[in-house]
Amino acid sequence: MRRVLIVPLVFSYISLAVPEGRLLFENHCLRCHTEGSKKPVSYLKRKYRNNTRGILELARRCPWGRGLSEMEIGVIAEWLSGGK
Ligand code: HEC
Numbered sequence: 001m002r003r004v005l006i007v008p009l010v011f012s013y014i015s016l017a018v019p020e021g022r023l024l025f026e027n028h029c030l031r032c033h034t035e036g037s038k039k040p041v042s043y044l045k046r047k048y049r050n051n052t053r054g055i056l057e058l059a060r061r062c063p064w065g066r067g068l069s070e071m072e073i074g075v076i077a078e079w080l081s082g083g084k
Pocket residue numbers: 025028029030031032033039044047048055058064065068076
């Protein structure tokens with residue numbers, strides 16, 4: 001049953017990288033990075049605009065990157081740094 005759900009999701013990560021990054025962020029990151037928190041998503045977007053690599057490096061060091069696949073982190077990092 002689970003696999004039926006996961007397979008189309010994985011394909012949509014590849015074809016719709018930008019909106020999927022936002023979705024992943026909302027699912028995995030937003031609870032700590034809402035507007036009004038110390039580092040809201042608007043701050044992250046400003047600080048990391050065009051700096052996908054900076055986010056990727058943080059993800060390897062910080063606890064929030066654990067439990068996510070490289071691909072998921074990559075998709076999130078691209079969305080966050082793309083400013084869209
Ligand atoms: C459990 C809470 C929590 C979750 C979940 C979380 N973060 Fe964070 N994040 C923090 C906190 C707290 C800091 C600030 C650390 C500091 O400044 O000392 C931080 C810092 C960051 C920074 C660096 C900010 C800076 O000042 O440069 C980035 C980028 C970031 N988070 C991205 C993410 C992403 C992407 C996700 C989801 C994959 C995520 N975070 C999920 C709590 C969280």
